[in-house]
Amino acid sequence: MSVFENITVPELLINESIVRANIKHMAEKARQQGVAFRPHFKTHQSAEIGEWFRQEGVRAITVSSLRMASYFAAHNWQDITVALPVNLREVECINQLAAEITLGILLEDAQTTRHLDEKLLYSVNAWIKVDAGYHRTGLAWDQPEALIQCAQAIQNSRHLHLQGLLTHGGNSYHTSKDTIPTLFAESIQRMQNVKLALLAAGFQDIKISVGDTPGCCLAPTFQGADEIRPGNFVYFDAQQYQIGACTFEQIAAVIACPIIALHPDRNEVVVYGGAVHLSKDTVGIEGISTYGMVCLPEGEHWSTPITGAYVKSLSQEHGIIILPAGKIAQLSVGDLLCIVPAHSCLSADLLGSALTLDGRRIKMLSLRDA
């Protein structure tokens, strides 16, 4: 019996073979390039999928919250970097984790570094967050004074141990496939400049950690980096496909949504599957903004995207899908559509668990388990 027959509500469906191939591919690229592979686990948030990474030799990971760090620490991950500027209000949680595992955190100013250190009870690894061009967080790569001050504060601390420089080249999401390798190389070059400034100021053993999924997929070389931290590649999604970071065949996750109404007069169907399942993140495909790419169940997998189909709007629980004329006549209320989400990290977070194509439930961390 097909997995599709048992689906009653919107579900995150994953193809385990593709997930494992995506993990293996990135792990091998990192090995070939001689860099450490510290994948970001915020996309899947699952202890079980974490084990699939462990089977590829992964021992160190990245997460986006201390809560996620606690979850993976409880599942025997001993080396975790929390890739968000440190939240001073969570020092208690930092101390609990630092007592048990090798915890890495991000710092980007000297004063926060001093405030944090006053309250730390255990050793914590510190990375300086560098803004190498994305302008979201971090100290500007071309202002070495502030960087040196931050490094100095870490060196003067009781509990913090300077590991190096960390950046996230999120600007790769807003450019084209052809430009990404250049952008990635430029980002590493800027990090190297910062490193030289720190070495000149007397600091030693400065590592460089980089890693957005588009950059790590498309860059031919990681030269100049010591560590990569991509996350989204585990599933990929419509945004990555649109950027050109993956092929359609590498996409490992869709949201299966039951059809609840047909409106052929306006080429629309309504699915049970809304903003609380897909998220309101969008992707532009052929000039149209959509919440995902629309596919059909096909055998034991999903089809290629239906040409001309898109997700026009999302309410809390329902989605309006535009389909080309004629396609709706082949569908009935109760059928499923498989939607490749615009941004799989957010959809996976919303759905809170996944279902493999052979019908196995994969548990995830849940925000609401707290």
Add this chain to the structure above:
Amino acid sequence: MSVFENITVPELLINESIVRANIKHMAEKARQQGVAFRPHFKTHQSAEIGEWFRQEGVRAITVSSLRMASYFAAHNWQDITVALPVNLREVECINQLAAEITLGILLEDAQTTRHLDEKLLYSVNAWIKVDAGYHRTGLAWDQPEALIQCAQAIQNSRHLHLQGLLTHGGNSYHTSKDTIPTLFAESIQRMQNVKLALLAAGFQDIKISVGDTPGCCLAPTFQGADEIRPGNFVYFDAQQYQIGACTFEQIAAVIACPIIALHPDRNEVVVYGGAVHLSKDTVGIEGISTYGMVCLPEGEHWSTPITGAYVKSLSQEHGIIILPAGKIAQLSVGDLLCIVPAHSCLSADLLGSALTLDGRRIKMLSLRDA
């Protein structure tokens, strides 16, 4: 001690007095207008807040999923309408609920009605979903033939009992404050036309159920309707404020977010609070698209919005806030910002629980408890 001191991570903060006043206000308006009040519980999704409605005399409710219906049925709600076209894949859940409570569902075609009836084991109340101008779901109000066919299929069924006509005037969200009362009245008039067509075809006791929050707030009269189903008014949010459906003082919920970085050179601060806390729904305020309105903690409550401040972008866990020059100098890493979300239904759903201003945790239904 202020509730703000104990906050460590992004939290949905609610002002219980305002929530209760919002409930009382709408319940009284419904009473004065002589219509049934069947509030939509998808916004708060909380058994405890449900009790605050019960204290105002509410006995019948609306929800947006069968799972939400099961949750509230388990909390002693005996009359629940699921305001989404029926999902044929959940017949088992419908039967479980219908065995225990008065369950209402939405139908919008004769064939689905027949397919459903074949599998029903218990009595279920049926509402015909009418499209009175929003064009999301429902049978078009001006095509009485299809409506009569659907009503006929319900009447011919073994288990379905026709209650009447139900619409959601979601188009009120895309218009201006001045236009909403006219739109609301027009929607009721269209429903009355459908009712007349059904009466002429021999159907009896046809009720009319309407109810979007902007319409129910701004319409001076509910004449012609038998029931209203607003939901968002329990908290309101930046979208409702922008439409003019509420004053700022009626907004009952914010997301408290810790500041994790300051970037005064570009008038930005970074908060711990991203797409997985606020949702990526937006609102246009003074020509700028923002994920919410930015306020400060002030005594035991939150301040009015900071003029010129907005939420520029959201990643999975962090948000970039634009603040006017000079304001950042008054802030430190570790301080809180209070963000009125663009769409409180989605933010509440994401956060999965709320905290009252006196520090009490309010539990909610969690998608991931399933």
